[in-house]
Amino acid sequence: MLLSSRGFTADRYRNNTALYITRAPELTEPVGMWTRSSRLNIADDDLFNRIDSGFGNITIVVGTLPAEPFIIKLDNGEYEGFCIDILDELALRLNFRYELTEPEDGLWGGMNPDGSWNGLVRKTMDKEFDMSIGPISLTAEREEVVDYTTPVMEDGAGIILRKFEDTYGKIFRSFKPFTLNVWITIGFVLLAVGLILGFVDKVSPYRGKTSEIGQKIKTTSVADDIWIVYGSYMEQGTEFTPSNASGRFILGFWWIFTILIISSYTASLAAFLTVAFFDKPIKTIDDLTSQSEIKPLVKQGSNLYTLLKKGETERYRKLYELLQQAPEVTNKDDAIKLVLTGNYAYLTDQSQLQFLQKEDCDQLILGEEPFNSGGIGFIVTKGSPLLSQLSYNIIKLQEAGLIRKWTQKWWVSTETCTEDGVTNVVHSLELSTTSGPFIAFAGSTMLALICLIIEHICFRFKLLSCANKQRKMTVDSEDSISNGEL
Template identity: 25%
Template sequence: MTRLKATICFISSVGAATHQPNKCQGVIHHHYKGILALHLSLSMNAWRRHKTIYRIQLVPFSQDEPYAMSRGSQLEGYCIDLMSELSKKLGFRYNVHLVKDGRYGAMDSSGNWNGMIGEVIRGEADLAVAPLTVTAVRERFVDMTTPFIQTGLSFIMRKSADSEDHSFSLLSPFSTEMWVGVLVAFLLTGLCVFLVGRISPMEWADPEADEHSFTLLHSFWYITGALTLQGAGPHPKALSGRLVAAIWWIFAVLLLACYFVNFNSVLHNKSKHTSITTFEELANQDVIDYGTVENGSTMLFFKAQRTPGNSIHPVYRRIHQHMERKKSYVSSMQEGVRLAQEGRFAFIGEAVSLDLAVARYCKLTRAQEVISMRSYSIAAPRGSPLVKNLTIAILQLSESGELTHLREKWWASSCMGSDETHASDALKPYDLRCLFLLLGLGLGVGLLLALLELLSRARSRAKDGKKSCCSVLSSELHRRFRSGGEGAEQESSDKSKA
């Protein structure tokens, strides 16, 4: 067969044609031979006779991460990049639209197809590019290229306790934000105890005995003793200091109670968690429920196992019976992934899609066992001349490593090394917001009382010494924060004069 140089125009409107080549939205310039050349030759002869421009490459996509995703007015994803690479190799340009009903394609009871397969069969599109599983029933109605992804069936579930690092299990009852909140509360309370001890005149009533009471170091030591439910005297004498101490003790007791209750819950969940790695183990237990997308290809695989005389694997038949009995099907993969994250549920699906979920959600893990190997391909109308050339181009991309590069690009993990296995179980500051609010209110009132006590003492001395209240107050604050000893000496001398 001789080579033929062909120029093919295409338009985006379904079922339309034009007699004006300059209004075509895309052009193919390529040298073809063989079967494709024969079909193109017939098309070119028809164009010469009827002045008709034949539409080519109106490609529907399903919006499904990471295959095709909207980013503003643009589409991006694995399938978008794949079509870009194929167009470079075969030298064509193409139009893209998202499939109208958002489905891949299934045949109803009347024999009509929906989704992308239906658009291809009805001539509304020339190619369907998506994670389309190659099945026998689809092959009877459309032609499919060589696979661009190989996959199989597996399942994901929440990580078991055996796969976790127990080095910091003592920290697991509280989230990172909660620990930061406790540390901030500790520092603020220690500082508040120190300030109240300096400001309140009652803390300087006996300078010889309490000369070093409530220094900054002792203030933190005092509230640390409260965390261990032990006293670390001497205790505050002023009303303001006692209020701050009482509020901190209440905070510490309630915080410790929440910690131990949640820690017991975490240990209980770990002990009950079952580690499952195979479909046989999944079928032989009743602790964790499992299911798959209703009416999907995965469900059809397990449904076929109940066919009389089908003895491929009795485990698969038991899995299907369980899903039918418990009605544990989900409406979408997103729902299945969400249930798996919550725990007590294993979501069965195609391994390549499950790998993406594991890459996005670090608390999930996929079983190593993969069954019922299958593949994803591009669909075209029966007898389409595009299939052969697309198949060759896909094989070339596979041999050059480009398909591997695309897989690594779009399935890259976004976990960044974090482990959020028990993040949903850990207490967060929002959960104990009332406790933090109580502490903050108590510290504020304690400081206010200390200032009022100092102001009352300053007014009394200003009246006795016939000085302004502001000058006496400023002098009192200066002496207290300049040096504890000097402040004590001043209090002692004032007391002696009195």
């Protein structure tokens, strides 16, 4: 609001004209004045703070740590990644330059036993860093010592471990196209159809044929009928076939059933034999705490490590006890090496784990349920004048769809990893993969040999019995002859 104070000369011209600038709506506090001699003079330096002039091309020190794909450190010392894309856009919009640096201890920021802070949080508190970027989890403790910008995304902690190959399932994979219930049902149906076919063949008036009058061809037994049904199922011909229409009707529909079943089996078998299946022993954090063979790994100084150490819940306390039995890790590379070579599970942000899995889909597998979900964002010194502009422009980036664009850029991969631990890569069949049918055939051969031995034993008993009867008949005949002669 402009207020004037002026006088007039003898010639009625304005003299000593002054225009006062006051702050609305009170109109009582002058913030500047304009006069003919001194021109404009602004007394309040904060008057134009609302004008978006950026940071005036200043250079700010930005702290960070490698955490793929948020921050990726290249061999030449440069950085790229999801957070770098955001930082570059903010620098362009707010007119500032930046220098990236890392804390000497290589930690994100946790509380030491003496109550002091370390890592990025400490450096930001001490104003050595004007700002720190990366997947920095928003926590109440950190909020007390630094200021957070608007979260750039929501995230949670997840579990990643190496793939444990299902050795038992690999041997009998040839039988996996059907479940056990289906195999049992097929066996019962095969037996039932054989019995029904035998019954029809016995009661039908046209159960046999005659080649000549009075000379009848041999009819099939129930065992023969079951063998006919089994041979049809295995797509093998048999010597006997029903001669009556009702039997042929049953057998004809059985052939249709056989074609459908075998076609379904063959189609499923092709998929099961060419896809690698892996066991997932740890799916949730509760699975991890309920066993002792696989030990958890968590980066020292991370928010998750602090959370587990506090032990606010029973499962966090159990997890921390297991954590004390595992080696200490301070970076992702050491953790992944331990995971791939031993019985360890690495716990960190789910978004980082998804990126790691896509980089090595053949060896790594994710858990199913993330936990400790929350926001991640950037931090600045407590009370920093940078905060409001940074938060405002991060919201603008989200509204413009740029955050989503960069998310797709850094988390999309050409490698396809499915959620159930199956890698969609075709493999040549190995003997271990097809050994199931060989084992089944070997087992059936052993049973056949046992049956053969039993048949020989029964046959010998039968021969012995017949010989004894013959000997007895001979003795009785000789006795009769002797008595007659006497």
